[in-house]
Amino acid sequence: xxxxxxxxxxxxxxxxxxxxxxxxxxxxxxxxxxxxxxxxxxxxxxxxxxxxxxxxxxxxxxxxxxxxxxxxxxxxxxxxxxxxxxxxxxxxxxxxxxxxxxxxxxxxxxxxxxxxxxxxxxxxxxxxxxxxxxxxxxxxxxxxxxxxxxxxxxxxxxxxxxxxxxxxxxxxxxxxxxxxxxxxxxxxxxxxxxxxxxxxxxxxxxxxxxxxxxxxxxxxxxxxxxxxxxxxxxxxxxxxxxxxxxxxxxxxxxxxxxxxxxxxxxxxxxxxxxxxxxxxxxxxxxxxxxxx
Numbered sequence: 001x002x003x004x005x006x007x008x009x010x011x012x013x014x015x016x017x018x019x020x021x022x023x024x025x026x027x028x029x030x031x032x033x034x035x036x037x038x039x040x041x042x043x044x045x046x047x048x049x050x051x052x053x054x055x056x057x058x059x060x061x062x063x064x065x066x067x068x069x070x071x072x073x074x075x076x077x078x079x080x081x082x083x084x085x086x087x088x089x090x091x092x093x094x095x096x097x098x099x100x101x102x103x104x105x106x107x108x109x110x111x112x113x114x115x116x117x118x119x120x121x122x123x124x125x126x127x128x129x130x131x132x133x134x135x136x137x138x139x140x141x142x143x144x145x146x147x148x149x150x151x152x153x154x155x156x157x158x159x160x161x162x163x164x165x166x167x168x169x170x171x172x173x174x175x176x177x178x179x180x181x182x183x184x185x186x187x188x189x190x191x192x193x194x195x196x197x198x199x200x201x202x203x204x205x206x207x208x209x210x211x212x213x214x215x216x217x218x219x220x221x222x223x224x225x226x227x228x229x230x231x232x233x234x235x236x237x238x239x240x241x242x243x244x245x246x247x248x249x250x251x252x253x254x255x256x257x258x259x260x261x262x263x264x265x266x267x268x269x270x271x272x273x274x275x276x277x278x279x280x281x282x283x284x285x286x287x288x289x290x291x292x
Contacts, residue, residue, distance in 0.1 A: 002026050005067060005095055006109045012091035012098065013066075015054070015082075020068040021098055022088070027065040029057075030201045033107030039066045039073070041082070051086055053079040067095075069104055111195055111234065112202035115243070117219030118231030126231040126244040126257070127223050183260050191239060192258060203232070203245065204254065211247045219245075226251070238262055 003010070003025040010021040032038040040058035041051035048061040054073055066072070073080040099106035118126065196204070203213040214220075214230040221231040227248050234241040240259040247253060 002028050003065075004113065005031055006113045009092050009094050010067070010098075012089040012093055014087045014089060015066060015068070016072055016080075016085045018068060018070050018072065019089075019098075019102055020066050020072075021093070021095070023065045023067070025065070026062065027067060031110065031113075032067070035069070036107070037068045037071050039068070040064070041066060041086075042079070051082045053081050055079045069102070110201075111198040111236075115199075115203070115232040115234050117217045118221050118233060118242075120221060123221035123223050123231065126221060126229070126242050126255070188239065188258075188260070191236060195234065195236075195241060196256070199243070203243070207247065207249070207253065210245055210253060214245050214247050235261075 003023045005021075005023070005027055008023075010023045013020050013022040026040070027038050029038060039054050039056060041063040042053045042055050042058040043050050043061040043063040044052050045061065049063055051063045052061075054066070055078065093101065096106045203210055217230060217232070219230040219232050221229050221244070223229060224246060227246060230245040230247070232243045232245070234243065238261055240261055242257045242259075244255045244257075245253065246255075
């Protein structure tokens with residue numbers, strides 16, 4: 001079980017004279033903020049739970065992980081002996097509290113950790129409408145068919161599939177443009193690219209990761225035709241994203257709907273019906289959304 005350094009509290013400690021954060025559970029390396037350092041404490045075969053050396057990654061005898069805003073060993077060295085240079089401080093701070101105490105800038109929370117599970121009563125918001133109902137916006141009460149609201153920017157479907165000459169499954173995205181062309185701005189394309197690429201480090205990393213994320217969440221929603229679906233929302237300054245996950249083999253495993261909150265406030269509605277584009281996008285390339 002890994003720790004979420006942006007939500008879970010850790011333990012304060014001193015290591016080699018520096019203030020650090022300690023976690024008994026491993027810290028995901030993809031979560032380490034830019035400019036910060038993450039190490040593992042490694043025990044010995046005789047005492048695997050007692051920190052003996054500081055290493056980049058402990059493949060065995062993991063005795064905890066360290067998060068530090070300062071480097072604690074030389075980059076070229078494989079380890080650094082702990083000896084008597086590690087002491088717990090008796091504190092239990094969050095990352096934000098640690099930064100405030102140390103008077104340093106607190107890192108921003110990655111987008112993937114801002115996902116919120118959907119409420120059961122909001123299940124209908126995660127399913128597509130007919131073009132006629134799309135243009136009318138949400139009805140007074142959500143239904144299983146699913147109101148999606150005004151000002152929708154885009155819908156996209158993703159699947160984990162093996163690509164030619166590669167053994168592992170990669171996340172491929174198919175886009176379904178909707179909405180007024182004037183909403184398809186460079187600002188939106190830049191943010192959507194950032195959102196999806198960051199989700200690829202978590203819930204969209206691979207199918208097992210999606211399953212673990214969904215099954216460990218409270219985002220179960222009704223309305224799936226073949227299996228249990230899960231819904232998550234993400235809100236940024238201007239845009240609202242709704243991610244629906246369908247973590248089974250042989251089908252689209254996710255659908256992402258994007259909304260322009262500013263357009264909703266101005267009362268803009270979608271023009272025209274859904275027009276599907278079956279162009280798969282590389283999981284590492286920018287997502288160029290067509291007019292909607």
